[in-house]
Amino acid sequence: MAPRAIWKxxxxxxxxxxxxALYSAATxxxxxxFHMVNKKTGNRVRREYVDEQTGKPVPREDQVKGYETAKNNYIILEPEEIASATPQGDKTLSIEDFIPCSDVDTAYxxxxxxLTPADDESEEAFVLIREGLRAKKVAAIARAVLFRRVRTVMIRPRGRGLLANTLNFDYEVLPAEKAFEDLPDxxxxxxxxDLAKHIITTKKSxxxxxxxxxxxxxxxxxxxxAKAEGREIKLAKKEPEGKVIDLMAALRESAKLAKPAAKAGKSAAKTTGEKKRKAS
Structure with a gap:
């Protein structure tokens, strides 16, 4: 079945x-x-919102969003008020800049x-944009209202179409300096x-x-x-905590095993993938 466009x-x-037309590239x-079920009856259970103080169920029409300003004190926002704050878009991805792909930190x-042409009449202009990006080896930065928010999108050639990545806002990406500030220099x-570089070289792929x-x-x-077939389920034993090892000794041992490990790793990954497909 052909994928369904989620935005045009x-x-x-x-x-x-x-x-x-915009399509999801990952799923x-x-x-x-899984579904949540009642262990005793085997029936599915459903989620229900209840009042935290009274314990009584709250009807859908009485459920509204609230912003907490102090403990148990909320500013109530009605659905129509939230809808009025949603930006109104013109269904246009407006390209504003062209940048080298390597300029964008993947954390964003x-x-x-x-992205594909939405109709036959748009194919020529679409291909022109795609091939222009490919020839100059750049990505396009565009903005549009997508899914109720103004989003910044990075667009690159991908085969006969375009690959678009929505980008996180700057305030959503935590500064690396904060995460690494306690690391020793x-x-x-x-x-x-030398051993570390050797291991990396032998495992290059x-x-x-x-x-x-x-x-x-x-x-x-x-x-x-296994459970569907009535087979006995053997629970995995908890592995003992790793002991402190000599770093230099570990590097030397890894250097000896580097090449075989690289090949074995790929074989194991493919075998596990095949097992999963058979199980499914």
Whole structure:
């Protein structure tokens, strides 16, 4: 089944414009999902909002959003008031800048989407924009009202279409300096650094997402299959906490095993992926 567009509008650069359709480029629909059920009856349970003080259920029409200004003190916002604050867009992705792709820190990447022409008449202008970006090796920065918010979008060529990433706002990305401020300023050199560089060199590879291994999801799929077939479930034993090891000794041992480990890792990832597909 062909994917369904989640947004349609126009992609524009000054006077050049074309109709485009936006599609989700990532999905979690293939993951193992669960419903909450009553353990005693086997029936599904539903979520219900109750008043924190009275314990009584609150009807949907009485449920409103509140902003807490002090403990248990809220400013109530009615649905129509929130709707009036939602920016009104003109369904246009307006390109404002062109930048080198490497200029964007990946910490700002939010969600990926695919962009395609929305109709036959827009194909030529769409291809012109795509090939212009490809020829100059740049990304376009555009803004539009998407999903009730003004979003900044980074657009790059991807095959015969365009890949669009919504970007996090600056205030949403935490400064790295805060996270790293307590780290000591250590200097590594000599044999220790040489061994580390050797291990990295022997494990160099190409980006291949087909080898990525969602072990948790695969384990859940196998668990569901085993229970459905009435097989005995053996719970994994808790692994003992790792003991402190000599860093130099660990590096030397890793250097010996570097090449075989790289090959074994890829094989294991592919095998686990195949097991998951069979279980599903």
């Amino acid at each position: 509008g126009h992609l524009s650069i000054d006077e050049l414009s074309c109709a485009v 979690t629909s293939e993951r193992v999902s 990447f939010d969600k990926p989407y695919f 250590l200097k590594i050199k000599g044999e220790m650094l 190409e980006f291949d997402p087909s080898t990525f291994d969602d072990r948790y999801d695969a384990a859940l799929a196998e668990l569901v299959k």
